[in-house]
Amino acid sequence: NHNTNNPRGALIVLEGLDRCGKTSQSSRLFSYLEGLGHSVESCRFPDRTTSVGQMISSYLSNESQLDDHTIHLLFSANRWEKRSLMEAKLRSGTTLIVDRYSYSGVAFSSAKGLDIEWCKAPEIGLLAPDLVVYLDITPEKAAERGGYGAERYEKLEFQKKVAQSYYSLHDASWKIIDATLPIEDIEKQLQEVALDCVKKCQKGKSISLLWP
Numbered sequence: 001n002h003n004t005n006n007p008r009g010a011l012i013v014l015e016g017l018d019r020c021g022k023t024s025q026s027s028r029l030f031s032y033l034e035g036l037g038h039s040v041e042s043c044r045f046p047d048r049t050t051s052v053g054q055m056i057s058s059y060l061s062n063e064s065q066l067d068d069h070t071i072h073l074l075f076s077a078n079r080w081e082k083r084s085l086m087e088a089k090l091r092s093g094t095t096l097i098v099d100r101y102s103y104s105g106v107a108f109s110s111a112k113g114l115d116i117e118w119c120k121a122p123e124i125g126l127l128a129p130d131l132v133v134y135l136d137i138t139p140e141k142a143a144e145r146g147g148y149g150a151e152r153y154e155k156l157e158f159q160k161k162v163a164q165s166y167y168s169l170h171d172a173s174w175k176i177i178d179a180t181l182p183i184e185d186i187e188k189q190l191q192e193v194a195l196d197c198v199k200k201c202q203k204g205k206s207i208s209l210l211w212p
């Protein structure tokens with residue numbers, strides 16, 4: 001029972017390799033948009049707080065083993081369980097800044113060798129982002145940043161494959177930002193594209209679904 005005359009919020013997704021700076025930039029962008037008076041919320045996938053998210057979390061920390069297809073579907077399910085809430089928020093005028101989304105799902109699973117079309121299938125019907133920002137860094141440079149932790153995918157050889165998967169997945173609509181620039185420079189570029197996107201959504205750009 002939302003007011004259909006309300007301008008809607010934008011769905012802004014940040015993607016990139018581990019350590020590329022998504023978390024830092026997502027909180028900076030949040031403060032910027034909030035400071036301008038926009039209604040904004042941020043979230044991340046995986047959302048480890050749900051029961052599906054807890055299964056994902058224990059897999060990532062090597063506390064459990066799962067078949068590659070199974071974990072892929074759990075990551076997707078973790079997005080599906082947030083879908084209706086996300087749509088309601090967008091329609092009520094709240095902009096969402098999302099740290100990782102379906103592109104991570106496809107990039108990481110296809111890097112293991114799963115068929116890319118199979119990987120994309122369970123994402124069909126999820127909300128399509130209004131903006132995808134890819135924070136671009138080489139796996140080698142990313143590895144130098146404070147080093148990887150102990151999680152399953154935090155290994156240089158695997159991150160190289162993920163980088164290739166992202167490359168084959170991206171399209172001309174993605175905004176690619178050099179993630180090796182100083183944090184403030186990335187922040188500025190991000191502010192510009194994000195604000196532009198928020199305005200387009202306010203002006204009536206309609207919500208679309210994956211994969212457009």
Ligand code: Z5A
Binds near residue numbers: 019020102105145154
């Ligand atoms: N995964 C999947 O397989 N399928 C899916 O569907 C989804 C995810 C959604 C967990 O994700 C894993 O799940 C992830 C993908 C997979 N595995 N990997 N790899 P996660 O979200 O929990 O973890 P993450 O995204 O990989 O990690 P992160 O550690 O939170 O990294 P980050 O957010 O990109 O970076 P950061 O914390 O903002 O910055 C990292 C460090 O770099 C930090 O010390 C910063 O101070 C520094 N930094 C940041 N920016 C700069 C610049 N510009 N210059 C220099 N230093 C910087």
